[in-house]
Structure formats: C-alpha cells, structure tokens
Amino acid sequence: MTDTLSTISEIAIYVVMGLYVVATALFALDLAKRSAEGSATTTVRSAVERRAEAGAAVATGGGSANAATATLVRPTESARAGSAGIPGSSRMLRAAMTVTTVAWVIHLLSDVTRGIAAHRVPWANMWEFSLTGTLVIVGLFLAANLRWDIRWIGTFILGLVCVLLMVAQVRYYVPVVPLPPALQSYWLVIHIMVAIFGTGFFALGFALAAAQLGQSWRERRQELSLPPVLPFLKSLPDALTLENLSYRVNIIGFICWTFTLIAGAIWAEKAWGRYWGWDTKEVWTFIIWVIYAGYIHARATRGWRGRPSAWLAIAGFVAVMFNFGIVNVFFHGLHSYSGLTN
C-alpha cells in the first residue's frame, strides 16, 4: 500500500512538473505579448510634459510631498492609462492560469498521497518539504489572484517552482521512511507547517520585490527620457503599488517566521533539552528573521524606502533558500533531517 501510494505520488509529481513548465511558458508568452504591445505603443513623452503633469497632480492634492503613506498618493492619470492601455487579460494568460490550477490540484494529490503513504504529514524531510513548500507557493499565488490581479508574476513564481521541484527531484528525493524519534511530535505539524507558509509568503514577496525593482528601473529611465527597457512592465502596476503589495505579503511571512522561530524553540526544549543553542539551522532562522526585521525597519526609514528595502526583501528570500538548500545539507547541526546520506 505504501509503495503503491508513494509511486502514485511520484508519477503525479512528474505530471505536475510538466504542467508547470507549460504554465511557465504560457505566462512567459503573455509577457512577451505585453512586451510587444508595450513597445509598439511607446511614445516617449517629454520631461516637460511629465513635469507639468506632476505639478498638476500636486495642485489637486494628490502630490507625493507628504507621502507618509502610499494611500496618500493617487495614481496619476498617466499611470492609469498605462495599465489600461493593454488588456490585463489575454487568452495566453487565461490558459496559463487554467494549466496552473489543474497542475496544482494534481500537485495537491501528489502531496496528500505521499502523506498517506508515510502515515504522517508530508513534510518530514527535504523532499517532502520541497513538495509541500512548492504546493504552498503556487497555492498562495492562486489565492492571491482571487484578491489582486497579479497573474503577470506567474512566469516568475512558476519558473521558481519548476526550478525548486527539479532540484528537489534530483538532489533531495528519498523514499518513504518512518519518523525518527526526534521528529515524533505534534510540533512537527505546527513548526514546519508555519515555516512552509512563511517560505511561501516570502517567495511571493520576493517575486513582487523583484518586479518592483524592475519597474522602478524602468520608471527612472523613463523619467530621464532614456530608451525604454523591459516594456512588458508597462502593463504592470507602478513601482509604489508593487512595493506596497510586496510589503503586505512579506509582513505576513515575517509573522509566520516569528511564530516558527518560537515554536521551534519550544520544540527544541522538549526534544533537545534547550530552547536555543545556536545550532546552524537556528542561526540561519535567526539571520532570516533579522533580515526581514531590517526590511520592515527600512520601509520606515527615510532614504531606505523603495529600492533599498526591496533589495533587503530579496536578500531575505535568498537567505531562506540558502537555509533550506545549503544549510540543511552541508552544515553540521542538529536539524539533519534531510534524510540524505552523505
């Protein structure tokens, strides 16, 4: 029974990977289409024109001089026109979303069968963590789209998930084995699940921060009347909107991470006899926490909002990936649950 189910899980994940690749391609084609349309309709307006418009915006009370919060800044008419100029939904995009949704359902099936095969939650080793983690990332992406239209980030998210799954398949795959005594605790369910969700939110926040950086680069070039870059970004929200979105997602991730840190400490006390011992994994979880704490502070520090804080969000997610992919495997520590034998 265990073998049958874990085989089903494995076959399903191959199907999922194939579909995710297709979805990534469709998302990328959509961006290419936007790119083409974006550059076709580009008419670089003169700096004078834009300045005049900015002045008008200030006069009507929408100025950014007192930008204590983003909400004070209303999108200028040109920005609205920019996003309305290209339809937010193309056939390609709808197809991509459909493929992603179907793949996600199969992914869920793969994850659940793995769990049933192992008689436990499917996140007790690195392979299972990758399986569930990518499921959550795609799930959050789909869920976020119910609220905001951020389908354009699909290329990035699905691309990331494809890479993660492929690396996991090649490097982290282990057959179903029983839980070692140290992991036999209900904290396995809580601590790791919240860590997975934290990782998922950070992944989304990372993608948004990257989009924000691209957008702000494009905006600055436009400001300086330099030749346009990354024309597909024209159809995306402006850098400020992306930044706010990224922030909202990242703070949820930060809260999950804080909880995971605390839950991990409680568990460590029960399993290892101390709640904090600077184990390598603890160190990196702490480092990630501090980086995101820095990110939140940066958002509130004059001169650090915007691009610098976006770089911190990116650094934070790189650290998350490093913590998972490198620290687990190559660093000596107590969290050696990868199931891999070196």
Added chain:
Amino acid sequence: MTAARGTRTSQFDRTAGGDLLPSDHIDTVDDSTRDERGAGEASVGNLKLGPLGWARWFWRQLTSMRTALFLLLMLALAAVPGSLVPQHLSDPNGVTQYKLDHPTLYPILDKLQLFDTYSSVWFSAIYLLLFVSLVGCIIPRVKHHIDAMMAKPPKTPVRLNRMAGFRSVVAPEGTDASAAVAGAQKLLKSQGYRTVVLDGPRGEKSVSAERGYLRETGNLVFHIALLGILIVVGIGGSFGWTAQRIVTVGQTYVDTNVNLDSFNPGRWVTGENLPPYSVTVNDLSVKYEKANTSAAGEPLDYDASVTATRADGSSYDAHIKVNHPLRIDGTSVYLLGNGYSPVLTFRNPQGKVVASGPTPFLAENSNMLSQGVVKVTDGLSKQLGVMGVFMPTAARDANGQLASSYPGLNNPRLSLTIFSGNLGLDDGVPQSVYELNADHLKQIAGPAAKTPALDLGVGETAKLPGNLGTVTFDKVERYASLDVHHDPTQGWVLVFAILILGGLLTSLFVPRRRMWVKAKTDASGAVTLEYAGLARGEDPRLDEAVESLASAHQSQLAEPRLAGAGTPSEFNETKA
C-alpha cells in the same frame, strides 16, 4: 502641513499625525529646513560642540532609524560565521576536530573568537548597541504614547481636501449641521473611534476621531518584550545549570552534583542545594525499523521506564522519551542518548570475583559499534586496563573485518584488548572513565601481543594471558544517557515570546487612523459634508474606510429620524 516647531526637546520628531518617532522615521514630518539644521549640528564646521552637545549628537545618531537598521543588518551578518565554523557551545567535538584539521588557521580564528561567536566581543557589542538604541527609542515613545492615549483627538484640519480619501457631498435638504455631525460621531464611536465634536472658526461643525492606539501599543510591547528576552536570557544563564548522567538499566541516580557525571552550573549556582530526588531506570526499550528496507535499522522509538522518587519519599512511575522529558522538582530530565553496557566479571586464578559490573560503552556509529574501557585495579596480581569493542550484531563486512551490521542485539560480541601494568590511578590525576592511557602499560592480549584480542559472546569466559585469571561476559544491558537541566527563566522567555508575537500582530495589522467629518453651512442654509482620513503608519485600506464611513453616513442622513437622534447636550461630549 504641520508647522515646524520652534524648539526640539529630543531627537524625536512628531509625525504628521503626532506620533513620536526617530527623526529619520518615514512618518516624521519631512521638513527640509529642520534636516539642514540637524546636519549643521552634526558637521562641526565652524560650529563648536561642547561635550554635552557631542553626547547629544551621539545619542541622536544611536537612536536614529538608520543606525538601528545598520545594527540590525550587522547583527545578521555577524551571526553568519557562527554557522560556518563549529562552536564550543553547540559542537565542542567539532572545534577539537577543526583544530586538528586546520592547525594554522585555528589560532587565528580562535583569537577572533570565531569559535564562540555568540559570546564574542564583537557580536555582543552589536546586540548591546542595538538594544541601547532600542531603549533610547522606546522610552520617549512610551511616555508619548501614554500621553496620546489620555489626550483627545486633535483639532480638525482647516482644509480637509489635503487629506486621504477626501470627498465632499451636499447633504439632503433640511439637514442640520449639528445633527449630521452628531450622527457621524455615533457612527465613528460604533467603529471604535475616540471622538470629539468641535466648532470651527467659520461656524462649521466637525467631528474629529482617532482609532488604533493598539498599533503603537503593540509595537512598543514587541520591542519591550525583545528587551525582556535579552535580560531574562542573561539572568537565566547565571541561575540555571545542566548536568549529564549515564544510567544503566537497573541503576538509580540521585540528583546531587557528586552523583552526576558532569555538572555545569551557572554563575550563581553552587550545586549544593539541588533538589535531591532520585530516578531509577527500570527499562529502556529501543525499537528499530525492520520492515522498511529503505530504513532498516533506523531507530523508531526510545522509551525509558523510570521510577522517580521525590525528596519527600513519594515515588511514581514515568516514561522519558525523546520528545517527552520528565519534569520533576523544577528540573527537566531528557533522554538524549543511549547505548550498551556489557556486564563483565573478572575472577582471580582461584575463581574469586574481583570485579563485576556493567560498563557503559560509547556508540561510534549508527549500528552501535561501541567502545569502552574497563579498569581493574584490585584483586589481581597486576592492574588491568581493558579496551573493549562491542558489536550488538557482529558480522564480517566486505573486507572481512568484524563490524556491527545492525544496532539491535542479534549477535552481541565483545572484543577485548588487554593491558597490564600500573594504571596510575593513585597519582591523584583525574582520568576519564572512557579513556585508557596505555603509554606505560604492556599489551598482553590484542594486535600487538602474542595473544590475540579476547573475543567473547554472551555467557562466554576467556582466560587472561599470563595466568592472571578469567574474564566473563555475563550479559549486556542498555543504558540511558540523561541530561538534567534547570532553567528558572524559561517560562519568562516563553511569556516574552508570546508578547513578541502578539505585539507584532497588533502593530502590523491594527490600522491607526484619523477620520474627520465636517459639516459646513453656507449662507443659503445648505449643508456640505466633508469626509477625510489620515493614516498613521501603513494603512492600505484607509480610502475604503473613508468611503464606507461616508456612505454609511449618507444613508443615515437619508433617514431623518436617526440623524437627529442625539440630544444637543451630547454634541459636546468629548470622551470616547
């Protein structure tokens, strides 16, 4: 826009909304002239600063957002090396190994305190500066926040159209300005706002409302709880202690410092007043995976059945498992390791028992190949030092070497290398019970002697070379490696951790906002209603909030009876 204030009493500036925050906080009023003055203070140029001026300047720098951010990032960076090289704290054996592997690099890294990263001077300096900066930041903020919670919402701005979500609506004919404002006040109150009704200079009525004080409260609680953890952890290290004890099944240990194998007291612990309970290990059951070929021999369960006896004599049975420590008399007893204790009996040539008992052997690998040392000091014509290798399931490996192929007891064998001579135990130099210094001993059985190592199965007896007597491998018991910890501050750390989480949630998700509703009556008696809000901190839904307030108020006005519900005396009520 708030007018620049003439004097500044601290390094903190008010936000547009009135919060007290570091001067470079994004929410403080962006007043360029002020910044220039600040720069003038800092860059000495032709301006001379006295010692007090420098101190103030330094304090201002330290408590600025920029410094806090810099220190945070430094902290993250400084924590990295501790994960790259082994630490004395978490991996002392790793440090020893590192010293052997990198003889030239080790002294340099050691000088840099890299093997004690988290207690090093540089790491401590960063977090202490960070916390000083934090204290400097939160003390004035706490004071200001308490004042703010006592105060009434501020005056309604003259021009609301500069505020967020501004909208202006002409009220239905016959609307009374006072009644409309009273209605708005009622609405705002029901949404948890503190409100005050004010009369404007040109006869307009308005209600000024504020909510979300919990946001700043949560923020302060979060930061104070962080400080709390630092302090409590500092104290906990001084008042706690840890100890280790290996207990073979059937044995009892008493929780006194002489009875423990190792005892690591905190600075303020003497070790003389430990709670004198005792724990007897009745059984240690270990289960290994058998069915799953991918994990054959992996441990599935460790379960120590113990009898705990408190100081007052009352006793009870309990189980100690990996995720289930025994909590007794303020200490926690953890099962952190296990192994085998072969029971050996040494007899002299006359057959008299001179030494007998279990000896804990330390496991070398996952198949529990274990090594141990037995020292026989009395009763034989020479002192004996015995190095033993124990295999719970002995089998020849691919190279023909005897090894252990499974951690369970399928074919237990013991191989003994025996040395004779003076063990040096009477010299007064303490020796490890797990090590044998064979430098001055003569090997009488083993690879370097004429007699090969003695190979014994359970119940077997072998003759010691040189007619010294016999050794019998009676049986093998398991032992539990128990860690005993006492940390009086652990509960406090948990309390602060929960406060951190709670503070974080409220400070990030409770919106702090102001809301105004103003009713202007023009010469013809028509009433214009203005709605606007002001975010204090992140507040992505402010616009929505203003809109929903406006529409709720509009529908309230459409029902005239409700709009006039308040009595005139209520209009000037200020309390929320």
